[in-house]
Amino acid sequence: MYEGPVQDLIDELGRLPGVGPKSAQRIAFHLLAADPADVGRLQDALGRVKEGVVFCEICGNVSEQTQCRICRDLRRDATVVCVVEEPKDVLAVERTREFKGRYHVLGGALDPLAGIGPDQLRIRELMARIGAQDITEIILATDPNTEGEATATYLVRMLRDFPGLTVTRLASGLPMGGDLEFADELTLGRALSGRRTV
Amino acid sequence: MSLYRDTGVVLRVQKLGEADRIITMITRKHGKVRGVAKGVRRTSSRFGARLEPFCHVDVQLYTGRTLDVVTQVETVDAFAPWLVTDYQRYTAASAVLETADRLCPEEGEPVMRLYLLVVGALRALSSTERDPSLVLDAFLLRAMAYAGWAPAVSECARCAAPGPHRSFSVAGGGMVCMRCRPPGSASPAADTVVLMDALMHGDWDVADGTAQPARREASGLVAAHLQWHMERQLRSLPLVERKAKEASG
Ligand SMILES: [Zn+2]
Ligand SMILES: [Zn+2]
Secondary structure (H helix, E strand, C coil): CCCHHHHHHHHHHHCCCCCCHHHHHHHHHHHHHCCHHHHHHHHHHHHHHHHHCEECCCCCCEECCCCCHHHHCCCCCCCEEEEECCHHHHHHHHHHCCCCCEEEECCCCCEHHHCECHHHCCHHHHHHHHHHCCCCEEEECCCCCHHHHHHHHHHHHHHCCCCCCEEEECCCCCCCCCCHHHCCHHHHHHHHHCCEEC | CCEEEEEEEEEEEEEECCCEEEEEEEECCCEEEEEEECCCCCCCCCCCCCCCCCCEEEEEEECCCCCEEEEEEEEEECCHHHHCCCHHHHHHHHHHHHHHHHHCCCECCCCHHHHHHHHHHHHHHHHCCCCHHHHHHHHHHHHHHHHCCCCECCCCCCCCCCCCCCEEECCCCEEECCCCCCCCCECCCHHHHHHHHHHHHCCHHHHHCCCHHHHHHHHHHHHHHHHHHCCCCCCCHHHCCCCCHHHCC
16 A cells, blocks of 8 residues: 555546556556656546537437537438447447447437336337438347347337338357447458348 | 356346446355346346346356455346246246245355255246246245244144144244133134145145135235234235236236
């Protein structure tokens, strides 16, 4: 145990995902020795992240404005919407450069064990969006794991009564059990281009 | 370091660090077991999808200082791929896992009977045409019997007078006779009581023949009884889809 502010910092860093006690210590002492200007920028970024970031009113992705960069981009195909669990999955799909449509971020997966049902996700918003906009295809890109598959199953049931709407799921090339964010671009790109109607 | 091997059902997984998970299992010989599965969230993990909730696995772990570490996994029954194709079955199976997790005492205590009930319920939910709601309620009644506080169904919960009785009181312990009946008791239909008795004893011929209103009422009583005995509310139970067959998909 260290004294006062240093230990406080180590404790706070240790709460972050992926940061064990040893890494927390290493980061804390790095910051202590770092150039004050560098630490200042980090401090500013931390301060802004809670106030400055909003969620896009259309797709639910993190954004700086009421509508995100992708929803504002008129070159992107508004008729195809890729449904993902988290904002980080948008990045994963973007990295493939395979997809030119838009997104819908659910905010998680249906997981009764965690108390997450349809009302806790942005499913109603998705239905409203399909009802109001000219959308012809929904790509279900939830994680290839149990909760992600169950979420896709539920959405297929909800979406099958929209006339003229095609619902597709990523091809089975993705290994089951993982998180989408860990899929490499090549595999994810292939899964995207080989998607099948469900 | 000491190795041990057992069969178990994955009840719950929690993210740990960058790509690991803590896996909570109910096992045949070692009761509740918690182990770390390293790198399991990477799509390249050698564990693949074998350590997801609902998986029935043959697993090898070594005893760590704080948590045990999973070294090998083989699938015994792959329930998850079937359960996730039907949202109603998925939610019912989730309630089975959460109930088992909550009824499982401390790590290490043997819980063979509860383990067998869990495997039986998941097998029925993933492989039969039976109404998932009935399978769940049968599991909940028997799990409560395992815990020692199943509702009385035929005899009066208070004076043991032989039934059939007409009132049900959660606080009173189940079905109660006219004399013992506390104020505020429910008055379930006769069919509902017959159904609960059939579910408790595994009489599927009777249970399968019951109508929706009796099933709905029995589910309500079973859930009320379960929640009353639990310290904290179950998260999954209110999310279970209790619709009739045609809604499944
Ligand atoms: Zn947007
Ligand atoms: Zn009595």
